[in-house]
Amino acid sequence: MIPKPSEQAVAAYDAVAAGLESSGVVRGSMFGMPCLKIGKKVVAGMFGDAMTFKLPPEPREEALGLPGVEPFDPGMGRPMKAWVLIPLAQSAVWPDYAAEALEYVRG
Template sequence: MGRFNSDEAVSEFARLADELIDGGAPVERGMMMGRPILKLGGRMFAALSHDAVGFTLGASTPEHAAALAIEGADLFDPGLSGRAFKDWVAIPLDRSDRWPETAAAAIAHIARR
């Protein structure tokens, strides 16, 4: 088990990255502060922390609201410090079936910026 994530979460995150890359998205893998991340054009759009993936979606966007409506989702707080990232939503491992669609929304958000 990793420092911040279970082996299962790391495996599922790797599968998400593979699906995005195999689908033609110009996604890059990386690490930040000991956590696996995904980047587009050098900008991070997804990060795995504490068995949840945080996705940047932009506060007050329909995509952000839709992600927050997923059971178990919450604002992303990678350090569990109580200082969540307002533009990011964390989707837990048990809802990894929703990671691909949320990743697509995050990629679109990053591409618009």
């Protein structure tokens, strides 16, 4: 089950989404959770009071060094490759990692 996000988390997620709109990113869903896509590829998502991002190795390792950040496991018992979960407490970096994820997914 996907955790319900707080109003603060939704507002921070909405700000990230709005910041990416001019790059062609649209809102969608993945595994029943809100996500941001470019074409059919998922860039980021919202999971409770956190955002998930698909990142290349160096930015991923950097993100994992932040307090509270962990590999993203949507509840299947194993983390998804390249994905990290960044909590609301670290929402100041969400736009930066969203930009990194967009660049990575675009290839």
